[in-house]
Amino acid sequence: MVAEEEEEKLEQISLAEWALHCHQLGTLHQIMDPFLREKIDPECFKTFTEIAKKCLSDKGSERPTMGDVLWYLELARQQQEANAVEEKMCLEMSDRTTSETFVTIDLGIGNSDPTPGVEFSELLAPVGR
Incomplete structure (x- = not known):
């Protein structure tokens, strides 16, 4: 054993x-x-490897305290989360641009409405109230 x-x-x-x-x-x-x-995330990986490298130092006096290790690991976590949020936002933006909704506006050309513009008659012929 x-x-x-x-x-x-x-x-x-x-x-x-x-x-x-x-x-x-x-x-x-x-x-x-x-x-x-x-x-x-590359920045997260860099932070993680730097603290790991310090932990592997031959001299004990050059190794980080446990508090330092926790601080760097928290920093790496935040970097990773920030990257995930950024990627999500980029995906949402690309989804929006690729799935745009087009609106058709009827201009009334060729419309068979016998009273075109009646909806706006008050605007065209204002009457005092």
Whole structure:
């Protein structure tokens, strides 16, 4: 059982080191699940990776406090939500422009109404009240 735990700890350490290496190369987004890559706001991802990088610092004095971690995670959440709201608004706007309703106005041309304009007779021939 101890050997399995040590082996798992080595896999986790290697994964963290690999992630840090990819971050340095600017390729961290490539190791993310493609399904998630399309759903995470770039600013949220940047904030999240920066706090994760700080948590992995070799020196304990350089690691953030738990309060700092919570603050950065809250910031990342807000960035993600703001992006979701922005995307929703963009979708609604595109839906509106693609499904515009056209209104037909009857100008009375070719109308067989025997008394055209009677509706507005008071406007055309104002009578004192």
